[in-house]
Amino acid sequence: xKARNPWQVTRAVWHAxxxxxxxxxxxxxxxxxxxxxxxxxxLIVIMVGIRSILRAHISFNxxxxxxxxxxxxxxxYLFRENMMRSxxxxxxxxxxxxxxxxxxxxxxxxxxxxxxxxxxxxxxxxISGSLLxxxxxxPDKPMLALFLWFSxxxxxxxxxxxxxxxxxxxxxxxxxxxxxxxxxxxISGVIFPISNLPDNFRQLLxxxxxxxxxxxxxxxxxxxxxxxxxxxxxxxxFWILGWVLMGLMLHIRxxxxxxxx
Numbered sequence: 001x002k003a004r005n006p007w008q009v010t011r012a013v014w015h016a017x018x019x020x021x022x023x024x025x026x027x028x029x030x031x032x033x034x035x036x037x038x039x040x041x042x043l044i045v046i047m048v049g050i051r052s053i054l055r056a057h058i059s060f061n062x063x064x065x066x067x068x069x070x071x072x073x074x075x076x077y078l079f080r081e082n083m084m085r086s087x088x089x090x091x092x093x094x095x096x097x098x099x100x101x102x103x104x105x106x107x108x109x110x111x112x113x114x115x116x117x118x119x120x121x122x123x124x125x126x127i128s129g130s131l132l133x134x135x136x137x138x139p140d141k142p143m144l145a146l147f148l149w150f151s152x153x154x155x156x157x158x159x160x161x162x163x164x165x166x167x168x169x170x171x172x173x174x175x176x177x178x179x180x181x182x183x184x185x186x187i188s189g190v191i192f193p194i195s196n197l198p199d200n201f202r203q204l205l206x207x208x209x210x211x212x213x214x215x216x217x218x219x220x221x222x223x224x225x226x227x228x229x230x231x232x233x234x235x236x237x238f239w240i241l242g243w244v245l246m247g248l249m250l251h252i253r254x255x256x257x258x259x260x261x
Contacts (some may be wrong), residue, residue, distance in 0.1 A: 013101050017093070017110040025114055036122055040073050047191050060193045061226040064217065067137050069191065070126050071221050072214045075152050075227035076190045078119045080211055082156025084162040085111050087174045090258055096123060097259045105251045108164045112157045120149070137221070146222035151233070152213045154240045161247020168258050187215055195228050206230040209239040 005102065010050070047069060060068045086108050093107035130137040139145035167174035185191070188210040194202050205211060215231045251258065 010106075011103050013106055014113075015112055017102075017107055018097075018113060020116075021107075021110050021114045022090065022110060024125065025118065035137050036118065039252050040070075040122075040126070043073060044069050061195055062224040063222045064135065067135050067222070068193075068218060070130060070135075070137060072190045074119065074123045074126060075149070075217045075261060076185060076188055076210065078123075078149070079118070079159070079213070080184070081115045081119060082112050082153065082160045083163060083177065084181060085115060086160030087167045087177060089164055090168045092261075104168075104255055105161075105248075108232060108251075112153075112160060115156075116153050119153075123149075126144045139201065139221045140223040141220045145217065147211065148217040148220050148233075151240065152210075152217065152260070155209060155213060155236065155243070156238050156245055158243025162243055163252060165247065165250035165254060169254065171214050184208075184210070187211075189220040195226075202228070203230060212236040 032172050044066065071132070089108045089111045090104050092223055093102075096102045096107070098106065127137045163173065167177065187205050188208055190203070194211060197205070211237055212231050214235070215227055216233055219225050219227045219231075
C-alpha cells in the first residue's frame with residue numbers, strides 16, 4: 001500500500017475532527033439550533049422594543065433599525081464565536097494528541113471552519129426571515145458583502161489563533177477574554193451607531209478593527225448607508241494578517257508545550 005503524503009494525512013485528520021466537532025455542535029444538545037437562533041433574535045427584539053418605547057429614531061445612517069442590527073449583530077457573532085470557542089479547543093481535544101498525526105493547532109482550525117459554516121447558515125436564515133417580515137436584507141453589493149463576511153471571519157480566526165495558544169498556557173487569559181466579550185459588543189457599534197458619538201470618542205473606538213468590519217459590511221448591504229470617514233478596509237486587514245502571523249508563530253514555537261499543558 002502506497003504511503004500517504006503529509007497533506008493527505010493532515011486532510012484526513014481535519015475531516016475526522018470536522019465530523020466530530022460538527023456532530024457535537026449540531027446534535028450534542030437538542031436545543032443547539034434553538035439557542036443559535038434565539039440569542040441574536042432576542043437581542044434584536046429587546047433593542048428594537050426599547051427604542052420604540054423611548055420613541056428613538058428607527059433608522060441609523062440612512063438604514064432601518066432592524067436590518068442595521070441584524071447585519072451588525074451576526075457579523076459580530078461570527079467574530080466572537082471564533083474567538084470564544086478557540087479558548088478551550090486544545091484542552092477539549094487533548095486525548096487526540098496521543099496520535100502523532102494530530103497537532104494542537106488542528107482542533108483550533110477545525111473549530112474555525114465549523115463556526116464559519118454555522119454562522120453563515122444562520123445568517124442566511126435571518127436574511128430569509130427578514131424578507132418574509134418585509135425588511136430588505138439582500139445585499140446591494142453581494143460579492144463585496146461576501147468578501148467582508150470572510151474578512152470578519154478571518155479577524156476571528158487570527159484572534160482565536162493567538163488566544164488558543166495563550167489561554168492554554170496561561171489560564172487567566174481565557175477568563176479575561178470571557179469578561180471582555182460583552183464590553184467588546186458595546187464598543188464595536190453593534191447595537192448603537194458609533195457615528196453618533198463625539199469626534200474624539202468616535203476616533204478612539206475606531207481603533208477597534210471589528211468596528212471597521214461591521215461598518216464596511218453594512219455599507220456592502222445597503223447602498224444608502226453612510227460610512228464613517230475613519231472606516232478603512234486596509235487597516236482591518238493589517239490587524240488580520242498581524243493576528244494570524246502571531247498566532248501561527250505561537251503555535252509553532254510552543255507546539256510541544258501546548259500538547260503537554
